[in-house]
Amino acid sequence: MPVDCAFQTTIERVSILDEHGVFDESLGEGLIPDADVVKLYRHMTMCRHFDQIAFKLQRSGRMGTYPENRGQEATSLGAAYALEDSDWLVTCYRENAGLFWRGVDPEKILLHWMGDERGNNIPVKATPLAIPIGTQMLHAAGLAWASKYRGDGGIACTFFGDGATSEGDFHEAMNFSANLDLPVVFVCQNNSWAISVPTRIQCSAPTIAQRGLAYGMHSVQVDGNDIFAMVKVVRDAAERARRDNRPTFIEAVTYRLGDHTTADDARRYRDEAEVEAWVGRDPMIRLRNWLEHRDLWDESQEHAQQLENEATVSAIVKRAEGIEPPTTDDIFKWMYADIPASIDAQRRTLRTSSLGQGIDGSGS
Amino acid sequence: MAQLTLVQAINLALAQELEKDDRVLLLGEDIGANGGVFRATEGLHERFGGDRVVDTPLAESGIIGTAIGLAMGGLRPVPEIQFEGFLGPAYDQICTHAARIRSRTRAGLTVPLTIRVPVGGGIHAPELHSDSPEAIYSHNPGMKVVMPSSPYDAKGLLISAIRDPDPVIFFEPKRIYRAFREEVPEEEYTIPIGKARVAREGNDMTMVSWGATLVQCMNAIEASGQDIELIDLRTINPFDMETVAKSVQKTGRAIIVHEAPMTCGIGAELSARIMEQCFLHLEAPVQRVTGFDTLMPYYKLELEYLPDAERIGKAIAETAAY
Numbered sequence: 172m173p174v175d176c177a178f179q180t181t182i183e184r185v186s187i188l189d190e191h192g193v194f195d196e197s198l199g200e201g202l203i204p205d206a207d208v209v210k211l212y213r214h215m216t217m218c219r220h221f222d223q224i225a226f227k228l229q230r231s232g233r234m235g236t237y238p239e240n241r242g243q244e245a246t247s248l249g250a251a252y253a254l255e256d257s258d259w260l261v262t263c264y265r266e267n268a269g270l271f272w273r274g275v276d277p278e279k280i281l282l283h284w285m286g287d288e289r290g291n292n293i294p295v296k297a298t299p300l301a302i303p304i305g306t307q308m309l310h311a312a313g314l315a316w317a318s319k320y321r322g323d324g325g326i327a328c329t330f331f332g333d334g335a336t337s338e339g340d341f342h343e344a345m346n347f348s349a350n351l352d353l354p355v356v357f358v359c360q361n362n363s364w365a366i367s368v369p370t371r372i373q374c375s376a377p378t379i380a381q382r383g384l385a386y387g388m389h390s391v392q393v394d395g396n397d398i399f400a401m402v403k404v405v406r407d408a409a410e411r412a413r414r415d416n417r418p419t420f421i422e423a424v425t426y427r428l429g430d431h432t433t434a435d436d437a438r439r440y441r442d443e444a445e446v447e448a449w450v451g452r453d454p455m456i457r458l459r460n461w462l463e464h465r466d467l468w469d470e471s472q473e474h475a476q477q478l479e480n481e482a483t484v485s486a487i488v489k490r491a492e493g494i495e496p497p498t499t500d501d502i503f504k505w506m507y508a509d510i511p512a513s514i515d516a517q518r519r520t521l522r523t524s525s526l527g528q529g530i531d532g533s534g535s
Numbered sequence: 536m537a538q539l540t541l542v543q544a545i546n547l548a549l550a551q552e553l554e555k556d557d558r559v560l561l562l563g564e565d566i567g568a569n570g571g572v573f574r575a576t577e578g579l580h581e582r583f584g585g586d587r588v589v590d591t592p593l594a595e596s597g598i599i600g601t602a603i604g605l606a607m608g609g610l611r612p613v614p615e616i617q618f619e620g621f622l623g624p625a626y627d628q629i630c631t632h633a634a635r636i637r638s639r640t641r642a643g644l645t646v647p648l649t650i651r652v653p654v655g656g657g658i659h660a661p662e663l664h665s666d667s668p669e670a671i672y673s674h675n676p677g678m679k680v681v682m683p684s685s686p687y688d689a690k691g692l693l694i695s696a697i698r699d700p701d702p703v704i705f706f707e708p709k710r711i712y713r714a715f716r717e718e719v720p721e722e723e724y725t726i727p728i729g730k731a732r733v734a735r736e737g738n739d740m741t742m743v744s745w746g747a748t749l750v751q752c753m754n755a756i757e758a759s760g761q762d763i764e765l766i767d768l769r770t771i772n773p774f775d776m777e778t779v780a781k782s783v784q785k786t787g788r789a790i791i792v793h794e795a796p797m798t799c800g801i802g803a804e805l806s807a808r809i810m811e812q813c814f815l816h817l818e819a820p821v822q823r824v825t826g827f828d829t830l831m832p833y834y835k836l837e838l839e840y841l842p843d844a845e846r847i848g849k850a851i852a853e854t855a856a857y
Contacts, residue, residue, distance in 0.1 A: 259608075292643040298607070299640055303631050309597060310632070313604015313612075320560065320586065320610065327604075340628070343597030350592055505638040506676060508645075508700040511729060511773030525811035 182380045184392040187399035190452040192460050199399045203252070205467055211252060211398060212462055213476055215244045215455045218268040220480040221277055222429075224488060225284065229433040233492065237284045239429030242396070244268040245454035246360050246423045249401025250328055254356075254409055259318075259327035260297040261311035263304070265360065265427075266330050273297055277484075281491035288505075289497065296325075304365075305331055305338030308357065312348045315355045319416055326354040326412040328405065334365025336382055337373045345420065349386040354412035356405060357383065357420045360395060362427040367440040383420020395423030396454035426452065539719040542712040544686035545575050545651075548693040549613065551723050553583050556611060559697060562589040563598055563615030563651075572617055573653055573712055599625035599650065603633050606646040611697055619654045619706065620663030626671075633702040634677025648702040649693070654682065655747050655794050656841050657710035659834040666831050667746075667795035672704050673772035674799075679728055680771040682706040684749040686717045688769060691726030699728060706771075708747035731775035733782070737764035740854060741782040743805055744792040745771060748842055752792050755847035761855060771801055779805065780812040787818035788854050792842050797825040819857035822850045 187199040203211070222241050228234035247269025251260065260266070260273055271277055274295045282290030283300055291299035298314075301307035311329035318325035335341050336359060348355040361379050363370055374382070383390030389411060393404045401423065408419035426449035430437045437446075462468035503510060503518035510518065516528045539547065552559045561576060567590035570577030580588040591598050595616055602612040616622050622629075633646045656665035673680045681696055681703055683689040689707070696703040734749060739761055744752045745768040756763045764782050768774050783789045789809050791802035802823040809821050824842045832840050 288639050288641055291639050292641040294643065298644065303627070306600065306627060306632060309600025309628065310604040310607065312597075313601035313606070314608045315604070316601060317605045317608025317610050320605075339624075340596055340600055343592070343594040343600065346592050346594065347597050347601055351589070501641075505641055507637070507679075513773055513776065525808075 180384065182378050182384070182390060182392055184394075185400045185404050186394040186397055187403065188397045188457060188461055189394065190396070190457060192457065192464070194461065198403060202399055203402055205465070207252070208458070209462065209467055211248060212455070212458045212468065214272055215248060215268060215458065216476055217480045217483060218244050218248070218271060219455055220477070221267065221484050221487070224484050225281065226429070226433065228281070228488065229284075234281065234285050236432050236434050238264050238432040239427075240265050240267045242428030242449065242453060243360055243362060243425045245398040245401055245458075246358065246395040246425055247330055248272055249398045250330075250356070250358055250405040253402045253405035254326075254328055257296060257323070257325050258409070259311065259314045259325065261307050261314065261327055261329035262297065262300065263307060263331050263335070264300045264302065265332075269330070270297055277487045278491045281487065282494065285491060287494070287497060288501070289494070305335035305341045307331070308335075308344035309340050309347070311355050312344045312353050315348070315353045315412070316351065319352075319354055324413060326356065326409055328356040328358060328409070330358045330360060332365060333359060333361040333363070333370045333373050333379055334368065335359070336379055345383065345386040345388070345418070348418040349388045352416040353418060354416050355418040356408040356412060357418060358405070359420070359422045360425055361422050362425050364427055364431070364437070364441065366431040366435060367437075378422060380420060380422035386420075388418045388420055390420040390422070392422045392424060395425030396452050396457065398454060398458060428453070536718045536720050538716040539686045540713045540716050541683070541686045541689045541707070542573055542575050544690040544719045545693055545707060546577060546579070547719065548690040549576060550579060550582065552694060552697045553579065553587055555723070558609065558611045559613060560587045560589065560605070560610060561613050561615065562591050562602060564591060564593050564617050566590060566615050571615060573709065575651070575707070576615070595621050595624040596628050599628040599633065602648055602650075603628060603636070603646055606648040606702075607636065607644045611647050611649075613649045613651060613697060615651045617653070618660075618664045619652050619666050619668055622652055622668060629672065629678065629702070629704070630675045634675050637701065638677065645700055646702045647700050649696040649699070650702070650704045652704060652706050653709040653712070654706035655708045655710055656831060656837045657747060659837070662833060665834070665837060667793065667826065669706055669771045670795055670799060670801050673801060677702070678772065679703040680706065681728060681769065682708060682746040682771055683769065684708065684711070684734075684746055684767050686719050688726055688732070688767075690719055691724050692728065692769060694723060695725040695728050698725070703728070706746065710747040711750065714750065726769065729770045729773050729775060731769055731778040732767045733764060733778065734767045735763070735765040737762040737786070739763060739786055740788040740790065740851065741766065741779070741786045742790045742792060743768060743779055745769065746794070748792050748794055751842055751844050751847055754844040755851060758844060758848055759851045761851060763851065774801070774805070776808050776812065779809065783809050783813040784816045787816050789813075789817075790822045790824060790847070790850050790854055792824045792847055794826050794841055796828045797823055798828050800825055819854045822854050824850045
């Protein structure tokens, strides 16, 4: 036969709790203990409230540019829940829910957006927010490699958007991870928009998931607004990473309900009707309905939770705004382990003009 | 003590650091069974195995990006980029991540990384195999940039770079990889990063250079018959201004020699600092003998481009006569 099939496969799409509230018992039953589902929901509501307050802080001039997380909470939260604390989280900047679950103090995230590097000093296995698009996945590959090298059983899970899959570093990270057998879980948050550019400009294939396939790694599409499905696919991927040192590519289909950041106005480029349709697929509302249907949650608990969230976030804001200001010295002191003489002269004198850099700081 | 070439000294330093510290691993293109295109890693794959000496996919940004992850994960990666002309694809990872992570995390994470890169012209290589980009990476806060000029220095500086807590670009002047041998001790030793070396003492003029050009400088100085102090900068960033200033204050005359283009080269920075710190000692304007502000030509013309003893000699004569 002159023309034969060299390779054929399918991309699976995983959904457990769909947007209509239909729950797949075969995949979902026992996946997450009920008590944990309640905890995850409560956490999601806290993150949503934090997001709203962060938005208001920017609008009222108390904080700089901020990227809303609204609508995407289930993806990183499901992943963080499925992973061990000893696994690396390598995020971009719309993964508050997962980072907070891991133990990152929400105050740190506010500090970051308040223009304070102390917000990046986080004593858990998570890299700080990554601003340049699509560069951090290589770090995840390296961190996973370090774990494999040492045999400590750790893996790395990295997050990025659909736009990031156009970047060269994304492809290099996928290629390194697949070919060097690195225990990495790639989670693409396909939220339909890279600022104003729709996903089809980033990827004209039917799924983004098939990009992983091209590198020879297991690839799957998942309803990113379904926390049960997220937990399942990340758990499977983590097991594959730990057992076989093989990476997995997960396309989590979700939606950015807010603007790209507070500096953006999404009404310029997308229809309200599209947004409205996705409001109906909100991961938090979906989870609340599931809990109420199972008598695990009720209106009074919801009310109490809201009060708790207000107090929690209010205290976080108070701490972030009340922190002592950074010192001018901080500009210099963290550049190197040992400060070179030329930088030290600038540090001591706060001058670059040489006549002003005498030992006593005198001069022009 | 053995007589080694510069590339052998690098091989010895890598082997000893691999032996001493299991956090050290090498990664790059063709560094495994092939031993690197310049054979700098020859025998290391066989001796230390594929987990410590790793052939990677052909992707410079990927090599540096994963090395950053390895370093943040507590290891001491030593990636090799095959030629300086191919360092460009990794520029983003170097400057937006490696150089910034210590500061932006307030030392929560650090990047003890040593990027080995053959550098410079003079070996009749193809296009983009002969450039000198040391100023580009020195302008970027957060990186250290080192370039040895001899086998002895290569070993001591490379060991220091690997043990340094911050990211270092270690440029290896390929023109002198095998140009000469010198005594290199078998035992380990370090040469501090940030300290220059007075390669030749003198009283009438100061010459500052680094890397392969030290050879041309020495030839020009000997041909001139003058009493010239030659300083090998060793570390390009942060450079040792104290040694340079002390010398120029003594001699009153200074010439800076480098292969890279003149405009915005390290010579410009050195010249400005000499003007600032040695103003009243200067007897002549600081002179620069450098590559031209052109593209590095293909190799038929490369010796016209690179500073040689003749051009340096003219600058010596003019500076002395000023």
